[in-house]
Amino acid sequence: MKSPIDSRARFVETTAALLQRQGYHATGLSQVIKESGAPKGSLYFHFPGGKEELAQAALEYSSEQMHAELHRIVAEAAGPGAAIIGVTEALADQLEASGFLDGCPVATVALESASQLPALQAVCSASYARWQQLIEDTLREAEMAAPQAAAMANLVLCAVEGALLLSRVHHDTTPIRAVGQQLAGLLPGS
Helix, strand or coil, X not given: CCXXXXXXXXXXXXXXXXXXXXXXXXXXXXXXXXXXXXXXXXXXXXXXXXXXXXXXXXXXXXXXXXXXXXXXXXXXXXXXXXXXXXXXXXXXXXXXXXXXXXXXXXXXXXXXXXXXXXXXXXXXXXXXXXXXXXXXXXXXXXCCCHHHHHHHHHHHHHHHHHHHHHHHHHCCCHHHHHHHHHHHCCCCCC
C-alpha cells in the first residue's frame, strides 16, 4: 500500500507536468487524479485549499527541479559562457524530446494566470528571481562587477525565456540554440 506521502508527491509531480504543458486553466483536478493514480480522497487531505494550493506546490516543485538542473550545469561548466551554452542546449534537447510541449516549467502559468492568482504570481516571480540570482552569482564569481552582473543576468534570463518560447511556438530549437551561442560571446569563459 502506498503511503500518504507518495500520494502527495504524485499529485505534485503530475500537476507540475500538466501545468508546464497546458497551463493552469486547462488542468483540471479530475485529470490530475486520473494521471497521478493517487486516491481521489487524499487530494483535499493534502491540499485543503484545492486546485490553487496544489498548483502552488507543483510550481514550487518545478522551480526547485529547474534550479537544481541549472545549478548542476553551471557547476560543471568551465565558465559563464560555457554554462549558457550548456543550459540552452539542455533546454533545446528537453523541448525536442517533449515534441515541443514542455517549455519553461513556470512560463505557461506565469503568462496565463499570474495576474489573476496572487499565490501563483508570487511563486512564478520567486522562481524567475532565483534563476536570475544564480546567473548573477555565476557572473560575479567570474569577476564581473556587481552592477554589470545584475544587468547581464537580466538580459540572459530574458533572452533565454524569450528564445525558449519562440522555439516552442515555431517547433524549432534554432532560436534557443542561437541565443545560447550569442550570449556566450558576451560572457566570460566562452
